[in-house]
Amino acid sequence: xxxxxxxxxxxxxxxxxxxxxxxxxxxxxxxxxxxxxxxxxxxxxxxxxxxxxxxxxxxxxxxxxxxxxxxxxxxxxxxxxxxxxxxxxxxxxxxxxxxxxxxxxxxxxxxxxxxxxxxxxxxxxxxxxxxxxxxxxxxxxxxxxxxxxxxxxxxxxxxxxxxxxxxxxxxxxxxxxxxxxxxxxxxxxxxxxxxxxxxxxxxxxxxxxxxxxxxxxxxxxxxxxxxxxxxxxxxxxxxxxxxxxxxxxxxxxxxxxxxxxxxxxxxxxxxxxxxxxxxxxxxxxxxxxxxxxxxxxxxxxxxxxxxxxxxxxxxxxxxxxxxxxxxxxx
Amino acid sequence: xxxxxxxxxxxxxxxxxxxxxxxxxxxxxxxxxxxxxxxxxxxxxxxxxxxxxxxxxxxxxxxxxxxxxxxxxxxxxxxxxxxxxxxxxxxxxxxxxxxxxxxxxxxxxxxxxxxxxxxxxxxxxxxxxxxxxxxxxxxxxxxxxxxxxxxxxxxxxxxxxxxxxxxxxxxxxxxxxxxxxxxxxxxxxxxxxxxxxxxxxxxxxxxxxxxxxxxxxxxxxxxxxxxxxxxxxxxxxxxxxxxxxxxxxxxxxxxxxxxxxxxxxxxxxxxxxxxxxxxxx
Numbered sequence: 001x002x003x004x005x006x007x008x009x010x011x012x013x014x015x016x017x018x019x020x021x022x023x024x025x026x027x028x029x030x031x032x033x034x035x036x037x038x039x040x041x042x043x044x045x046x047x048x049x050x051x052x053x054x055x056x057x058x059x060x061x062x063x064x065x066x067x068x069x070x071x072x073x074x075x076x077x078x079x080x081x082x083x084x085x086x087x088x089x090x091x092x093x094x095x096x097x098x099x100x101x102x103x104x105x106x107x108x109x110x111x112x113x114x115x116x117x118x119x120x121x122x123x124x125x126x127x128x129x130x131x132x133x134x135x136x137x138x139x140x141x142x143x144x145x146x147x148x149x150x151x152x153x154x155x156x157x158x159x160x161x162x163x164x165x166x167x168x169x170x171x172x173x174x175x176x177x178x179x180x181x182x183x184x185x186x187x188x189x190x191x192x193x194x195x196x197x198x199x200x201x202x203x204x205x206x207x208x209x210x211x212x213x214x215x216x217x218x219x220x221x222x223x224x225x226x227x228x229x230x231x232x233x234x235x236x237x238x239x240x241x242x243x244x245x246x247x248x249x250x251x252x253x254x255x256x257x258x259x260x261x262x263x264x265x266x267x268x269x270x271x272x273x274x275x276x277x278x279x280x281x282x283x284x285x286x287x288x289x290x291x292x293x294x295x296x297x298x299x300x301x302x303x304x305x306x307x308x309x310x311x312x313x314x315x316x317x318x319x320x321x322x323x324x325x326x327x328x329x330x
Numbered sequence: 331x332x333x334x335x336x337x338x339x340x341x342x343x344x345x346x347x348x349x350x351x352x353x354x355x356x357x358x359x360x361x362x363x364x365x366x367x368x369x370x371x372x373x374x375x376x377x378x379x380x381x382x383x384x385x386x387x388x389x390x391x392x393x394x395x396x397x398x399x400x401x402x403x404x405x406x407x408x409x410x411x412x413x414x415x416x417x418x419x420x421x422x423x424x425x426x427x428x429x430x431x432x433x434x435x436x437x438x439x440x441x442x443x444x445x446x447x448x449x450x451x452x453x454x455x456x457x458x459x460x461x462x463x464x465x466x467x468x469x470x471x472x473x474x475x476x477x478x479x480x481x482x483x484x485x486x487x488x489x490x491x492x493x494x495x496x497x498x499x500x501x502x503x504x505x506x507x508x509x510x511x512x513x514x515x516x517x518x519x520x521x522x523x524x525x526x527x528x529x530x531x532x533x534x535x536x537x538x539x540x541x542x543x544x545x546x547x548x549x550x551x552x553x554x555x556x557x558x559x560x561x562x563x564x565x566x567x568x569x570x571x572x573x574x575x576x577x578x579x580x581x582x583x584x585x586x587x588x589x590x591x592x593x594x595x596x597x598x599x600x601x602x603x604x605x606x607x608x609x610x611x
Contacts, residue, residue, distance in 0.1 A: 023457065027461035028461065030458030030459075030461045030462075031462055033458075034458070034459075034461070034462050035462065035470065038470045038471070039470070042470070042474045045475065158602050163598060164550045164554060164598065165554075166554045166557050166558070166570070167591065167594060167595070167598075170587075261463050261464065264463045265463050265466070265554075268465060268466065268469065268558075269465075269554050269558055272558040273557075283469070284469075284558055284559070284560055287469065287473040287476075287560050288559070288560070295470070295473060299462075299470060302463070302466060306463055
């Protein structure tokens with residue numbers, strides 16, 4: 001009897017996982033198709049002769065001759081019909097061949113591998129800041145609804161949540177770096193230079209997190225399961241740690257999944273602003289330089305980061321919530 | 331995306347305790363957005379000055395009677411530039427979100443009407459678009475044709491329609507399954523009638539929140555791209571570009587910075603008030 005229940009549970013867990021993985025896998029394919037096609041169109045629509053431009057990017061405008069341009073044309077296969085070129089473009093992506101940068105001539109993978117680390121550093125730092133600020137505030141205001149902390153947090157959250165990252169970045173730059181002269185405004189020379197971009201992203205996240213955690217905590221505190229935990233003799237603290245927090249964790253984790261867009265979009269803007277050498281910075285830089293392989297590589301990588309983060313959130317939701325293990329269709 | 335969790339998370343005590351302030355807040359938000367829209371629509375005509383006319387002897391003038399908001403480095407009137415920038419941003423954003431709303435809503439209703447394979451296909455399509463974060467999509471389109479408005483417009487529309495699709499698919503499902511629609515169809519009314527009399531009235535409150543919200547999101551995306559230099563190109567007056575241009579002169583001419591930042595803050599405030607608790611994704 002118990003054996004059969006276990007097997008059906010395992011089977012439905014596996015099915016739930018298969019559904020999640022399938023959905024995210026399809027998203028990765030879609031991501032590659034969308035980004036690949038756009039970048040292909042980008043490469044085709046560059047003004048002027050593409051081969052000449054690339055040759056100029058490599059050797060400088062003074063050294064470009066027709067011979068150099070046609071060498072580049074032959075090397076990059078720029079003289080095929082459109083559909084053939086698009087198919088082979090997709091094929092390259094499918095084979096994980098992102099090509100070489102038009103500008104530096106290095107393989108795109110090499111450059112991205114460097115920058116990915118910086119972006120992950122920034123995202124993790126932002127997440128840590130958001131959790132360190134948002135969660136305690138949210139839990140406190142959820143346990144004391146209508147209190148002074150709750151109301152202050154609510155007002156702050158509306159203000160911060162509504163301020164777009166680039167605006168917050170400017171205000172922070174002006175306030176902290178220029179006026180107080182405390183932290184470096186841009187670059188990655190010191191550990192201190194991570195603080196400002198991470199704070200920019202983290203504050204925005206923390207505001208939303210505090211609100212969601214507060215609401216979740218309030219609901220968890222009012223739920224029958226907590227009353228029951230108290231009734232069976234647990235202290236307030238024990239009931240909170242063992243039952244309340246776990247119950248409140250689910251909406252918070254789900255909210256993080258929604259906010260991963262914010263993290264990725266914010267990274268593009270904030271990295272560019274603070275000259276943080278991550279993928280977003282590389283992407284914007286490549287757009288300026290019309291370096292299509294780099295644009296494609298960076299965009300794919302950011303999209304992948306986004307999908308992977310969502311996958312992690314899915315997994316965390318399944319781990320926290322036993323209900324999802326039995327009917328995980330989402 | 332957060333809609334279900336948020337409605338569940340709202341405390342029960344807010345049922346009548348917060349109703350009135352919430353409505354006043356929403357009205358205040360709509361009033362702010364409306365004022366901004368009027369400024370954007372009529373501003374350029376009322377100000378009259380050419381936003382691109384340079385007067386190098388009037389560089390970085392403080393606000394005064396001739397130039398209400400001062401002038402920038404090239405002696406261009408900040409007020410005129412602000413009005414044109416607002417018109418450009420809000421206009422582009424409104425057109426983009428309106429043209430995202432129509433296919434988004436129609437596809438959403440169609441998905442929950444047809445169900446089955448068609449619905450799965452459409453959901454798959456929406457999922458596919460969701461795989462690319464919105465700003466990234468707009469950025470890629472902007473890179474496709476630098477400085478072209480149509481590229482930004484395309485990117486915005488393509489990333490915005492998904493939200494309309496999801497919302498209207500979820501909101502139209504109970505209506506389509508309800509007795510009223512069943513009765514209408516038994517009486518022989520066609521899909522257009524059902525759509526007009528039953529579905530659209532049920533969707534209109536959600537859409538009236540979503541439309542200003544997504545337009546404001548689009549303005550912010552445009553400003554963010556302009557600010558990092560990959561959106562609309564100079565010398566066009568654009569909010570983000572104005573901030574970039576003003577940043578080096580922050581010390582000597584803070585009003586230059588204050589004008590676009592203030593306008594965006596107002597927009598964001600109006601949006602937060604309209605959106606309610608401010609926890610929309």
